[in-house]
Amino acid sequence: MTRRLIRLGRWLWRIGIAGVLLWLRRGKEPLPERELPASPRAEKGVAALLVGAGLAGAAFALLYTFDEANTQLLGLAAAAALGLLAVALIVASHAIVPQETLSEERPRFADPEAERDAEVEDVALRAREGVDGITRRRLLGTAGGAAALGLGAAAAAPLASLGPRVGNRLRESPWRDGTPLVDENSHPVLAGDLTVGAYLTAFAAGSDKRDLASSLVVVRVRPEELELPPERGDWAPEGLLAFSKICTHAQCAISLFRYPLYPERSPGPALVCPCHYSTFDVLKGGKRIFGPAVRPLPQLPLKIEAGRLLAAGELSGAVGASWGGVEEGS
Amino acid sequence: MILVGTGIYLTLFFEPSTSQVVYHGSYAPLRGQEISKAYESALDLSFNVRAGLLIRQVHHWAALTFVAAILVHLMRIFFTGAFRKPRDLNYYIGLTMLMLAVLEGYAGYSLLDDLLSGMGLAIGNAVALSIPFVGGQVGTLIWGGRFPGTEAFVSRLFIAHVLLLPIAIGSLIAVHLAMVATPHHTQFRGRGRKETNVVGTPLWPAYALRSLGLFAAVAAVLFALGGLVQINPIWQWGPYEPYLGTNGAQPDWYLGWLIGALRLMPHFDITVGSYTVVPNPFWGGVVFPLLVFGFLFAWPSIERRWSGDRAQHNLLDRPRDNPRRTAVGAALFTWVATIFFAGSADRAFVQFGVPYQGQLWAYRAASFLLPILAYILTRRVCERLRESESHPGRGSDARAVVRNREGSFEELEPVGTEGVAGPDRG
Secondary structure: OHHHHHHHHHHHHHHHHHHHHHHHOOOOOOOOOOOOOOOHHHHHHHHHHHHHHHHHHHHHHHHHHHOOOOHHHHHHHHHHHHHHHHHHHHHHHHHOOOOOOEEEEOOOOOOHHHHHHHHHHHHHHHHHHHHHOOOHHHHHHHHHHHHHHHHHHHHHHHHHHHOOOOOOHHHOOOOOOOOEEEOOOOOEOEHHHOOOOOEEEEEEOOOOOOOOOOOEEEEEOOHHHOOOOHHHOOOOHHHEEEEEOEOOOOOOEOOEEEOOOOOOOOOOOEEEOOOOOOEEEOOOOOEEEEOOOOOOOOEEOEEEEOOEEEEOOOOOOOOOOOOOOOEOOO | OHHHHHHHHHHOOOOOOOOEEEOOOOOHHHOOOEEEHHHHHHHHHHHOOOOHHHHHHHHHHHHHHHHHHHHHHHHHHHHHOOOOOOOHHHHHHHHHHHHHHHHHHHHHHHOOOEHHHHHHHHHHHHHHHOOOOOHHHHHHHHHOOOOOOOHHHHHHHHHHHHHHHHHHHHHHHHHHHHHHHOOOOOEOOEOOEOOOEEEEOOHHHHHHHHHHHHHHHHHHHHHHHHHHOOOOOHHHHOEOOOOOOOOOOOOOHHHHHHHHHHHHOOOOOEEEOOEEEEOOHHHHHHHHHHHHHHHHHHHHHHHHHHHOOOOOOOEOOOHHHOHHHHHHHHHHHHHHHHHHHHOOHHHHHHHHOOOHHHHHHHHHHHHHHHHHHHHHHHHHHHHHHHHHOOOOOOOOOOOOEEEOOOOOEEEOOOOOOOOOOOOOOO
16 A cells, blocks of 8 residues: 555656656757766765865855855865765766767878978988088078077167176175174164073174175184184184074085084084084084085174174185185185 | 866965065964065965865876876886877877976975975075076076076066966877877777778777776776875975975975986086086986987887888787887886885985985996896897797686687687787898
8 A cells, every 4th residue: 555655656756857847948949868877876976076076066055155164074064075076076977978989080180291201301301411511401400590599689679678687795794893693583683692502593784684695603612622723713703603694505504503512422512503504513613514505604893892793804714605706715 | 187177276366476474374383474475475375275285286186197197108108019000190290398397396395485495496596507508597587587586587487387488288199189189099909900991999989988987087086096095284384485494305296306316426527627517417307308309209219220120100019019119118217216216215314314325326236237137127028928929927828719600619719819820020
């Protein structure tokens, strides 16, 4: 009895659907019959997947509106929507649309006859080349290349107005004899605040802290450790040394100071650049001891006046990465 | 498409400017610090714009995937000989796109003006300065002055990232696809497949659906990553100043090979008297990538000259069919990969305490030995496979059987052997 009712229900349902479809399609041409792989299950599945994708998309919108847009949930919702869509499309391509494998002629690009002719001509040309010296084609090609070079240079020239002339720009530095050292908050650097092994970033007073040549590393070692070159004998009062903070290899900030307690295990007080581990010997005036850097770290001679640190001259070399024309330095 | 979509969304909020402001936003640890407007707007779009962080992270993940996909595609083209005429021009276009994509990614993550961006740009500037003779001028030109450059530099970088490079890549993609469609796609040898025909599923509707399906699937994974897996948490790095740096910093993966080259290069400049002519970063930062790309660009001509094969090819080689090419490719990719891993030597040191100096020497040795080893090994394996015609990894030895008109059964040729037996040449 119930089974019969269910069957009746199904039947009515189908008639209803058919009726609705007919009503919707009234006045239109009937669909041409298509050969499709008979897989109603796949069709239903795809439909369900698409609906699921729609729901997940709606969930994204809802989450965005009401749940303070939680990043994780939003991501999951979007992923679910797109993932369901992906499955639906792939299933559809495999089970719903016609499955066929066709064979199609490739278009030919070169006429074999012409190709052979060209080959013959080429050989003849080469033969003549030996006699005439230069072919028309090569002459024209070379001339064309020259023209392209000239025109290209003309077109590229206005690019130069992008930037200022180099001049001495890459060598500029705010450090002069008597320039005071200040810390990050623009307070004067006091010699008494730095103990042995200390490390401090300092700047030239009154300069822009973003200026590449302004920032310094100030460290203190025991004066008897120093092995500075003779001409730099008075550059490190009380064992205080100052170097440019910008690595001479690739201009990263030298933010590591190695002051080993056990010299046997890790040699000398040294400044290390974190980018490619270029290492500079503090005691020998910034000489490079390891890594890809070539030039030594520029050193700034220091003096102490009324407890404050001042520059006693200019930096010993150019700050930042090398360029063609920079002095290599000792 | 995802890159473009998410990218457009981000530009609505991002402000490319280095003018300094004091941060009062919603990320407490940075409050009160002076930071650039660029960095501030990147922070705000991550914290205060609804779905902003999701979109930014999807954008970053998509960029990483984009370059990776191009690289895998390049390997397929190289190892199957799909770069041969009539597709050589398209292969050059593809290589150009790979270079542009790397540049685009670098410009993108350099825009944010966080600590890692700045360190990357410092190195980039050093590489620009290192170009012989014109380096100083080039560096000053692009940056509008000495590093870290002027306000103009950030807007140039921004325009390059959102307009110039995307347009270049987009138009090249269009040409690339058109040039795939015109001579039709390549195919492997097989039943009924000849140099002169093309066998496959027509574009509409099944193939189009499948492609759209793949697109949606990729998008799904990217959104899942963007939502669930944190990438580049710029608020932790802090703002960039030329005098700040951090240990163990790593760029996006597609720049790892260049960092590795900078690390491995022994420290020497070319000098005249006491003046530098060619500074050190030139070797790793300019010569190395030019060498790799130059070789890839030159390969089709090299192979034509070596093999004397100048014909047009629509059928693909299996990697084993051409042991020499496969071995050369394997050696090249091994070389680049070794140097790529050397780029992470500082991570291995900071994270696991592996001595840095030892690593450096090991990598230097490996970058010479491994490619040779890869060449010999690959060539052996290919030749052996070609001689034996065996298919390790192809599971079944099944034969197709059909019933003929008389009602008895007969065995068909095993699928796939037709036309496979002998390669064209050695």
